[in-house]
Amino acid sequence: MNFLEKITGSDMTKEMKGFEARAKALPAEYQTAWKEITSNIWIHGDFTGRNLMPILDSALELLEVTSADGQSIEEVLGEDIKGFCAALVGDEGAKTYRDKWRNQLNKNVARKLGGLK
Structure with missing residues (x-):
């Protein structure tokens, strides 16, 4: 990956297009599950979302293998796709980017208030 791809995110766009092409080959119920997985997993990403690309690849591979095996x-x-996504990225209590930003904001405010004493 070169500097321009890293800045623009074009490498991730190409990879996501590849994922979507693979997902279109899945049965309809698997395609619906893939859409739910992608929409629920992004909240666990870092600023760029690059940390989620291997996880998405593995989840899609799981769907491909199990659909080929004929499993439902x-x-x-x-029944809980949100829980499945949380389990993929860590634990049930996995932090989202909102949690990370809130924690950072609280630390900054506490530091500033602590300096005023």
């Missing part, structure tokens, strides 16, 4: 989506992911 409920057998693979269960």
Whole structure:
């Protein structure tokens, strides 16, 4: 990846287009699950989202393999796709980018207020 790709995110765009092309080959219920996974997993990303690309690739590979085996989506992911996504990125209590920003803001405010004493 060169500097321009890293700044513009074009490498991630290419990778996501590849993921979407692979997902279109899945059965309809798997495609719906893939859309839910992608919409629920982005909140766990860092500023760029690059940390999620290997996770998305693995999740899509899981869907491809299990659809080829003829398993239903409920057998693979269960009923709670949000919980599945949280488990992919860490624990049930995985921090989102909002949690990280809130924590950083609280630390900055506490530091500034602590300096006023």
